[in-house]
Amino acid sequence: MLRYLFHRLWQSAVTLVLASIVVFVGVRALPGDPATAMAGEEADPETIAAVRAELGLDEPLPVQYLTFVRNVLAGDLGESVRTGTPVSEMIGATLPVTVQLAVYAMLIAVLAGMALGVVAAVFRGRWPEWAANGFSLFALSVPTFWLGILAVLYLSVQLGAFPASGYVSPFEHPLRGLYYLTLPALILGLSHAAVVQRQTRASMVETLTADFVRTARAKGLGRGAVIFRYGVRNSLIVVTTIVGLQLGGLIAGAVVTERIFSLPGIGKLTLDSVFTRDYPVIQAVVLVITGAYILINLLVDVLYTVIDPRMRVSGRAR
Template structure:
């Protein structure tokens, strides 16, 4: 186990370094001049030169990259070009909002996807499977932005069941927070639920035809115990893999959903930073997302041996 952890940590360090290169190069490839975006179109050359010198934009790219990596390792992600606030503080305000939305979406997706996948596998060839497959196809086909707009139109405007937009911190008003976050979480988790349903169904069908399931039935175990203890547990490896990978996708891909529902998370922060050419914020957002991917993948690998004792990470 120790050797495995050391190897994975070394791989994670290399991945993190490569991520910093991609982030730094990608941000610099964006069209436009951040100094001009900060000073305005009518800025004088002297003012532009002063801004570039103040923020180190006049330095060679290698010098800028070295300073970026060095400060990032110490937790200093720089200062916003637009607001002058530390990027770390701005991310600390936006990240919990996006993480909450991603976790709620993941919980809804796993609950719906696993239940629908188990029903589709157990009721193979029956109307329950056809209905589950139909909902999965709809979930994969409908874009999140359209589903979000329809949710606002019908559930908020027409029926008044949920607020159309806005955000309330959980610690301030837990019920109000959940009331506002349920609809965005459902919108964001619909596509993931369809993916989990399809993969759970395929894994359950394979497990139900295995020898150990036939042996469990021959021993006289109840069908509920055969499905829940033997077949489902061995199918959870696929679910954990998808959920772990998709959690990072939800954190980075909640931009559209957050913009639709006016949620002050990574989405608003990222879009504003791109339009304003705010390099430090863009770099900070992407770097945090890449780090989340690395950590989540490591945790998923460690969870394999917990779910299935036959798997040994060592």
């Protein structure tokens, strides 16, 4: 097991280094000059050159990258060229909002998707399966931004069932905070619930038609025990994979939902930084999201060996 963990940690570290290079080079490939944006379009060349020197943009790219890595390892993500605020403070204020939204949306997606997947697998060829498959087809087909706008228009403005915008911290006011996050989480988690439903159904159908399940039924094991002891348990591996892949995607892809519902999350921070060409904020946000994605997938790989010991057969997890 320790050997397996070391191997995965080494892979994650290499991935993070490569990702940091891609982020660093990609941000500098964006059109526009942050020194000009900071100094103003009417600034003279001497002022712009002074700003570039202050930001370190006059150095060669390898030197800039090494300086960037050294500062990150020291916990210094730089300062915003637009406001002068430390980037770590900006991320610390916005990332919890996005994480809360992503976790809430994933919880909804897992619960709804697994329930519908179990129903579709157990009632194959009957109307419950058609209804569950119809839901997944609808959820995967409808764009999130369009569904979010309709939800605000009908559920918030006309019916008043949910707030149209705003954010309240669940840590300060739990019920009110969850109330404000429920509609955005539902919209964000809908398409992910469809993915969970389809994968759960496929995994359960394969398990319920396996020889060992037929043997268990022949020995008198009840239908409910077969479904939950074998079907649902074996589908957890698939669901764990989806959660690992989708949760990182939810954190990175909550930009549209946060914009629709005016949530002060990291998606709004990213868009504002792109529009103002705020290099330090953009590269820090992308790097933090990349690191979170890698960490989540590392935890998923470790959970495999907990959920199903057969995953250790390869020898790396021993």
